[in-house]
Amino acid sequence: MSPAPAPALPDGLAVIVKRDCATCRLVEPVLAELAAAGRLTVLTQDDPAFPASVEHDHDADLAVSWHWAIETVPTVLRIEGGEEVARAEGWMRSRWEALTGVSGLGAGLPEFRPGCGSLSVDPDRVDELRARFSGDRLRSRRVELASAEDEMEALFARGWTDGLPVVPPTPERVLRMLEGTSREPDEVVAVVPPDLVAGTVEKVAVNAVMAGCLPEHLPVVLAALEAACTDEFNVHGVLATTMPVGPVIVVNGPIRRRLGMNSGVNALGQGNRANLAIGRALQLVVRNVGGGRPGEVDRATHGNPGKLSFCFAEDEEGSPWEPLSVSRGAPAGTSTVTLFAGEGPRCVVDQLSRTPESLAGTLASCLRTVHHPKLPLGFDAVLVVGPEHARVFADAGWDRARIVEELHARLQLPGDEIVRGAGGIAEGVPEAFAALTLPKFRPDGILLVHAGGGAGLFSTIIGGWANGDVGSQPVTKEILA
Amino acid sequence: MHDIVDLESRGVPGVFVASSEFARAAEAQAGALGFPSVARVLVPHPIQDRTDDEMRAHADAALDAILAELTDRDRP
Numbered sequence: 001m002s003p004a005p006a007p008a009l010p011d012g013l014a015v016i017v018k019r020d021c022a023t024c025r026l027v028e029p030v031l032a033e034l035a036a037a038g039r040l041t042v043l044t045q046d047d048p049a050f051p052a053s054v055e056h057d058h059d060a061d062l063a064v065s066w067h068w069a070i071e072t073v074p075t076v077l078r079i080e081g082g083e084e085v086a087r088a089e090g091w092m093r094s095r096w097e098a099l100t101g102v103s104g105l106g107a108g109l110p111e112f113r114p115g116c117g118s119l120s121v122d123p124d125r126v127d128e129l130r131a132r133f134s135g136d137r138l139r140s141r142r143v144e145l146a147s148a149e150d151e152m153e154a155l156f157a158r159g160w161t162d163g164l165p166v167v168p169p170t171p172e173r174v175l176r177m178l179e180g181t182s183r184e185p186d187e188v189v190a191v192v193p194p195d196l197v198a199g200t201v202e203k204v205a206v207n208a209v210m211a212g213c214l215p216e217h218l219p220v221v222l223a224a225l226e227a228a229c230t231d232e233f234n235v236h237g238v239l240a241t242t243m244p245v246g247p248v249i250v251v252n253g254p255i256r257r258r259l260g261m262n263s264g265v266n267a268l269g270q271g272n273r274a275n276l277a278i279g280r281a282l283q284l285v286v287r288n289v290g291g292g293r294p295g296e297v298d299r300a301t302h303g304n305p306g307k308l309s310f311c312f313a314e315d316e317e318g319s320p321w322e323p324l325s326v327s328r329g330a331p332a333g334t335s336t337v338t339l340f341a342g343e344g345p346r347c348v349v350d351q352l353s354r355t356p357e358s359l360a361g362t363l364a365s366c367l368r369t370v371h372h373p374k375l376p377l378g379f380d381a382v383l384v385v386g387p388e389h390a391r392v393f394a395d396a397g398w399d400r401a402r403i404v405e406e407l408h409a410r411l412q413l414p415g416d417e418i419v420r421g422a423g424g425i426a427e428g429v430p431e432a433f434a435a436l437t438l439p440k441f442r443p444d445g446i447l448l449v450h451a452g453g454g455a456g457l458f459s460t461i462i463g464g465w466a467n468g469d470v471g472s473q474p475v476t477k478e479i480l481a
Numbered sequence: 482m483h484d485i486v487d488l489e490s491r492g493v494p495g496v497f498v499a500s501s502e503f504a505r506a507a508e509a510q511a512g513a514l515g516f517p518s519v520a521r522v523l524v525p526h527p528i529q530d531r532t533d534d535e536m537r538a539h540a541d542a543a544l545d546a547i548l549a550e551l552t553d554r555d556r557p
Contacts, residue, residue, distance in 0.1 A: 195513040196483070240506070296509030
């Protein structure tokens with residue numbers, strides 16, 4: 001759906017002005033000169049009596065200004081065959097003379113004066129104008145609320161929230177959100193489980209509004225949804241499992257800085273709008289588009305608070321290693337999301353290790369306990385290495401590959417320790433594995449991310465869900481505009 | 482549930498079997514997929530920590546109900 005066609009302007013010159021603009025008042029004599037020279041259409045945005053010196057129309061509803069994309073007043077347009085062929089903004093004598101073909105304009109005026117903002121781009125009015133003039137781009141059902149209904153409470157009552165208040169997704173807000181992407185509203189981003197509903201860009205935008213996103217966050221949410229709905233990531237299984245996992249989003253690349261995402265102090269916690277709103281938007285799409293609601297298809301025994309939102313950025317600038325995205329095959333410098341089906345984070349404390357061997361031993365012994373110290377190979381893990389732990393490895397020259405290799409070497413589990421009944425614990429692998437040595441993680445099952453505040457000799461482990469074909473694979477996807 | 486709906490849509494009768502804890506999930510998903518009458522048999526919970534013998538007993542106990550869902554019930 002494209003917006004309604006622009007209101008026609010007659011061939012010749014058209015000038016859009018407003019009285020509230022000093023430059024427009026300055027050029028009023030010039031308008032009279034142009035009117036005398038030929039076909040001139042003057043449109044005023046605010047005071048219908050302005051400019052008194054020439055005939056003019058009042059663009060009272062700003063329809064002309066909106067559709068002809070007027071950002072500045074005064075703007076001069078040259079129209080030929082109903083189409084704009086040239087435009088000048090503000091007052092610059094040479095430019096106006098070239099565009100109008102009239103010389104000697106505005107004698108006595110300065111050479112140049114900048115214009116003012118058009119009313120059609122006034123921040124207080126632009127959302128309403130966008131909804132009025134391109135609201136038919138939206139296909140979503142309009143929900144009428146009774147006048148006595150509290151709009152915030154109405155969204156809770158209809159079951160569309162995660163338990164926290166959401167921003168009401170008015171057409172104005174949804175259209176503004178859609179400004180964040182070049183994709184069309186009716187483009188299907190993904191078929192969203194569990195109900196297998198076509199999730200369009202518009203539906204994602206609706207939920208991004210509800211989650212508190214800004215338009216510039218939308219491309220990250222779109223990429224996260226695409227990644228989540230792949231067969232590899234299997235968000236249906238991640239949702240339906242009784243385990244406490246949800247999508248964990250790690251953002252890499254230049255977009256992290258543009259959005260002001262947090263990869264530093266409290267990176268996995270509260271307090272950063274982009275981190276929180278992006279993660280929440282994905283969850284709201286799964287709930288409101290896919291129909292994945294706790295207690296219904298979401299069967300998590302405990303869940304975890306990260307199922308409200310779990311999104312953070314890698315601290316690439318402070319990292320001694322290549323970014324996670326690059327280690328997973330993305331070109332350096334591209335912005336990506338990496339989705340991981342993860343449980344809540346837990347802290348690893350080691351404030352004494354000053355050798356990489358000792359610290360790797362600590363991290364490995366804690367990684368061994370992911371889900372159960374006697375269960376190998378079934379689960380992946382994200383290891384978020386804090387800057388002070390990363391320094392220990394960096395000082396010793398251990399790169400990303402070396403650290404992962406050393407961790408795997410320390411995570412070879414003797415079969416007789418992990419068979420059922422060993423240690424007096426029934427859980428474990430079948431007796432037939434007693435003579436073998438089994439790795440805790442599959443070869444690509446440890447994802448290293450560098451993030452966290454500059455002080456604190458800590459790292460964080462995020463345990464995964466069942467991996468491989470029966471479960472979920474981490475998925476990295478490029479973020480597109 | 483998706484699998485059973487898929488099989489049914491291909492003309493292959495199917496019965497969804499789960500433990501009783503998943504009744505609400507099955508109901509929600511069947512409704513969402515537009516197939517609220519999908520045949521299902523719920524067996525006692527729990528499952529995952531049962532022995533093989535206990536599982537066989539569950540299966541034996543459920544068999545008649547599964548067959549009945551396949552043969553005795555008219556479904557749209």
